[in-house]
Amino acid sequence: MAHHQSAKKRIRQTERRTEVNRARVSRIRTFVKKVELAIASGDAQAAKVALHEAEPQLMRGVQAGVLHKNTASRKVSRLTARVKDMKPLA
Template sequence: MANTAQSKKRARQSETRYAINKARRSRIRTFLRKVEEALASGDQAVAAEALKNAQPELQRGVSKGVLHANTVSRKISRLAHRVKVLATATPSA
């Protein structure tokens, strides 16, 4: 339990940051889910658009300190590859 004024303030700040970061992570996961759903549907145009919308959100997560830069880079790279594969697989199907 916080006793000093400083520790009480730090506890309040921690709760506020936790709530903000939780909302940011939730928003990022929503955008990622939209990309996954578009990939699952097989529609390349929708998947590409969803990925285009998700990239700034992921980068914002990096700049706000919610996610590590390499993690976001890896996620974007893997999703972009899956969208590209979907694009090449669609015409031949």
């Protein structure tokens, strides 16, 4: 247990940041899952829209420090390739 005032404050700050970061990561996963579901359903238009919504969320995660830049870029790249390979509904 922390005995110094600064250590107690650090614990409080860490708890708050952890909660915020968990929410950020959860939000990112939700947006990525929407793209995955659209791809699985075969709806190219919905997948493209979902990807356009997910990409900024991933990059915000990078700016916030919850994701590494290369990780986010890799996810965007792979999702983009999968959406691009879909055949549009005719």
